Amino acid sequence: MVGNGAGLRSGQVAEMTGVSPDTIRHYERIGILPHPPRSCGGYRLYSADVIERVHLVRRALQLGFTLAELSEILRVRDKGGIPCRRVLHLAEEKLRSLEHQIAELRQTQTYMKSLVRQWRSKLALTDPSSKALLLHSLIDDGSSLPNTKKKLRRRK
Amino acid sequence: MVGNGAGLRSGQVAEMTGVSPDTIRHYERIGILPHPPRSCGGYRLYSADVIERVHLVRRALQLGFTLAELSEILRVRDKGGIPCRRVLHLAEEKLRSLEHQIAELRQTQTYMKSLVRQWRSKLALTDPSSKALLLHSLIDDGSSLPNTKKKLRRRK
């Protein structure tokens, strides 16, 4: 084992934060983690505080921040800047789109529920050789479903 | 204008269904729309019932079906099969994951709300040269957020 007085290797950081070593390297590539010093053999030697940073990033990702945003924010912070207002602004934005998205999903849920109920009973009293009853009921009835379902979701 | 007694060109279908001509061609490529007959000049000439099919597909996509699933289902149906039970099964699955996803989002929403409130007041009574107060509050407090945020979303 390499002496860990010198620092944490990428795999150790990965394990301690619950992500893959690939992800750690990726975060470094896009400027979210600093370039750590290297051992004589070329291994990254992280100081313990990257753990906090990775946790922070994971949590922010869950909230809907993107890696690009985090990279920008953390860069500012690392240069001594104060990105707090930016962070708050982004958070407010995420919250709004979150609420919007929930509303859409619930609308879809409502529709879907009635659809499944309707399909179940229809299927129950149809003899098993009849056709094409289910999907077909989707073609009319153009309301009751949101249409702006962009991929505004987050996290792997 | 080409006589439309012969059929609808891709652009017309596109306009009537609110998608792009590219999408129409794409649907044909992956087997969701049948290969239509062609005009002497090589233009696709669709019969009017593709309109219904495209609408059906759009609606199913909104519900969380994938193009691959729809392709499979529609292929079965076009060969005279009866994919209804499959459709119902998938719909039930979509509904479940929808409910799960809503639950997660609401959890995130709750957390996010309190975070924004907390950040707002914290920022209000901090002099504008203090640093790093906001994001930092993410690193502890590991509960209260879902962690299985796969991209189980739908639709463009």
Place this chain on the structure above:
DNA sequence: CTTGACTCTGGAATCGATTCCAGGGTGCAT
């Protein structure tokens, strides 16, 4: 000194639906 676990590199692949592209025809109007 060999084995095996770990790490390095950076470019490509993945997921899914859609869009974009270039180079080339079609068809109707002036």
Place this chain on the structure above:
DNA sequence: ATGCACCCTGGAATCGATTCCAGAGTCAAG
């Protein structure tokens, strides 16, 4: 015969976060 709007092809790009890859190097234990 010239313009213009439309259509054809199929392969590649897009979005974002992560993963995968091959070929190579490091290091401690046996």
